[in-house]
Amino acid sequence: MGVLVLVRHGQANSAADDEENYDRLSDLGHQQARWLGDWLREHEAPFDQVVMGSLRRHRETAEGMGDVGAAPSVDARLNEMDYFNLAKAHAARTDQPRPTPETFVHHIKDVMEAWHRADIQGNETYADFETRVAQMLDLAAVPGKRVLCVTSGGVIGMIARHLLDLDPARMAYLLVPIKNSSIHRVTVVAEARILSAFNAIPHLRGPDRVHAITEY
Numbered sequence: 001m002g003v004l005v006l007v008r009h010g011q012a013n014s015a016a017d018d019e020e021n022y023d024r025l026s027d028l029g030h031q032q033a034r035w036l037g038d039w040l041r042e043h044e045a046p047f048d049q050v051v052m053g054s055l056r057r058h059r060e061t062a063e064g065m066g067d068v069g070a071a072p073s074v075d076a077r078l079n080e081m082d083y084f085n086l087a088k089a090h091a092a093r094t095d096q097p098r099p100t101p102e103t104f105v106h107h108i109k110d111v112m113e114a115w116h117r118a119d120i121q122g123n124e125t126y127a128d129f130e131t132r133v134a135q136m137l138d139l140a141a142v143p144g145k146r147v148l149c150v151t152s153g154g155v156i157g158m159i160a161r162h163l164l165d166l167d168p169a170r171m172a173y174l175l176v177p178i179k180n181s182s183i184h185r186v187t188v189v190a191e192a193r194i195l196s197a198f199n200a201i202p203h204l205r206g207p208d209r210v211h212a213i214t215e216y
Helices: 027-043 056-065 083-094 104-116 126-140 153-164 168-175 207-212
Strands: 002-008 049-052 146-151 183-188 193-200
Touching (some): 027 056, 126 153, 153 183, 153 193
Parallel strands (some): 049 146
Antiparallel strands (some): 183 193
């Protein structure tokens, strides 16, 4: 049996309105990464392989986690979808205002469905995003190996789409509650790849860490 553990990066710059400014951990994001690394060393490590996306927030999360087994390698297929530009393209097409926290669940559904239909596009097509994430899943979900991937919420959602055969709307809804520094597990056996844990945050449990549970 193999195990693929997916980790979402720590809290980034949630006040940003473009990818460049978003792509760095906040002070809390750095702390989330340190707590996550402590928990993984006690309960999960060592991993046979550790892979991270090429974004700054992925690197900072992996660095904050510290040693959990193999030295991290970089694979850009773990990078997030281009949501800022997708949202801008959607706004230009529909005249919808920028979403608030209360309207985001509807906004992300509309954006994902429009992207899937190829009505809008960021720096890649939906099909290209889906393909590269599927390739990463095939490489990382290996029987007999323990693999850790540091990535982003959209990639985690797309992996869940592949494993659970979700439509774009259901995948979009799945993205909304994904916590910063959360843990997601795929159990790998000869016959199947099974989503066996989703959105776990054991390293943030306890009254002294309630403030550290974030989604953006």
